[in-house]
Amino acid sequence: MNTHHSGIGMTSQRTRVRMIERLRAQGINDEVVLAAMNAVPRHVFVEETLANRAYDDVALPINFGQTISNPFVVARMSELLRAGSNLGRVLEIGTGCGYQTAVLAQLAQEVYSIERIGPLLTRTRTRLREFRFSNVRLKHADGLLGLSEVAPFDGIIMTAATTHVPLSLLEQLAVGGRMVFPKGSQEQYLCVIERNSQGYAETILDEARFVPMLSGIVGN
Ligand code: SAH
Numbered sequence: 001m002n003t004h005h006s007g008i009g010m011t012s013q014r015t016r017v018r019m020i021e022r023l024r025a026q027g028i029n030d031e032v033v034l035a036a037m038n039a040v041p042r043h044v045f046v047e048e049t050l051a052n053r054a055y056d057d058v059a060l061p062i063n064f065g066q067t068i069s070n071p072f073v074v075a076r077m078s079e080l081l082r083a084g085s086n087l088g089r090v091l092e093i094g095t096g097c098g099y100q101t102a103v104l105a106q107l108a109q110e111v112y113s114i115e116r117i118g119p120l121l122t123r124t125r126t127r128l129r130e131f132r133f134s135n136v137r138l139k140h141a142d143g144l145l146g147l148s149e150v151a152p153f154d155g156i157i158m159t160a161a162t163t164h165v166p167l168s169l170l171e172q173l174a175v176g177g178r179m180v181f182p183k184g185s186q187e188q189y190l191c192v193i194e195r196n197s198q199g200y201a202e203t204i205l206d207e208a209r210f211v212p213m214l215s216g217i218v219g220n
Contacts, residue, residue, distance in 0.1 A: 012043050015055040022057065023075045030079040032086075036106035037075060044127065045099040059209075062097040064120045064218075066211055069159060074100050076206065080180045080192055081155045082107055089150065091172070093143030093181075094159035094213070098124040104157070105133045112150055114143035118219025142215055146172040153177055160213035161188045170200060182208040 020038050028034060043054035045068055050060050059067040069077075077100070081087065087108035095101055095115035101124075104111045113136065115121040121140050128136060139147065143158070144166055151172035158181035165179070173179055173195040183191035188208040194201045 012041055012051075012055070016042070019055040019057075019071055023071060026072055028072070028075045028079055030082060030084065032107065033075055033078045033082065033103075036078070036103050037071065039106055040099065040102045042071070042099060045097040045102075062120075063123075064117050066096050066117070066120065068097045068099055069210070073208070074103060077157055077159075077180050077190065078103055078107060080190065080205070081157050081178060083178060088154040089152075089174075090155040090157065091143075091147055091151075091153045092157050092159065093146075095121060095124055095138060096159060098128045100157070100159055101128065101136060101138075102131060102133070105131070105136050108155065109135060111136045112139065112147050112153075113137070114139045114141050114147065116140070116142055116214065116217045118217065122219075140217060140219070142217055144169060144213065144215055148172060155179070157181065158213065159210065161185060161208070161210040162213040165193065170195070182210040184208075185212060 016038055020034050043051040046054050046060050057070050057072055059070045062068045089110045090104055090108040092101055092113040095113040101113045118140050125138055146169045152174035153172055154174050154177045156173055156179040161182040161184055163185055175195055175197055177195050179193040181191055182188045190205040190208050192203045
């Protein structure tokens, strides 16, 4: 796997192990998620000047006013999405720097990820190409519209906050599928919506802090 910023390559392997131990101590107990996060070098997803903080439990800026979610949040959302079983097709809304995408690539058979900021996605595309994932597709679009041409999804994960999920997106969830996202605007909570044969069931969990989901696209 890619270990860019080679100067800190060795250090990062050790720091990554420490990050995994910390996540375990913070209550993440899905070993599949922990193994996936151990496999992805998080420092290649942040600017070189911030690489030494990549494994700290903090959100960091990734340009275009966006942030890479902190490791705990990535682990928690991945754990909620998996809910103990392997995932088939997954949709991620808000590719950002692609770290969560790379983690999902280890957890799901197919990952579709949508980002609305064109120039941000272009960089992320270059970065992810080096990983040679054969199961990841990126798309520049408004994620709130979903991806009806490849639906249904076993999992949908949003990495930006919204107060309301459009019905058209909920309908792209497979029966038995799960959506995980930060719900709210000023005050936010992680929310899980499960689709069953009867309809949808919503569960509100941990307090969260994400950038807002915006509609429309930027760049071309
Ligand atoms: N998981 C990403 C999180 C980035 S922040 C990471 O760790 O890097 C959230 C991202 O969602 C931003 O890149 C933002 O541009 C994107 N976003 C916000 N609204 C969106 C929308 N409607 N469609 C697609 N992406 C969106």
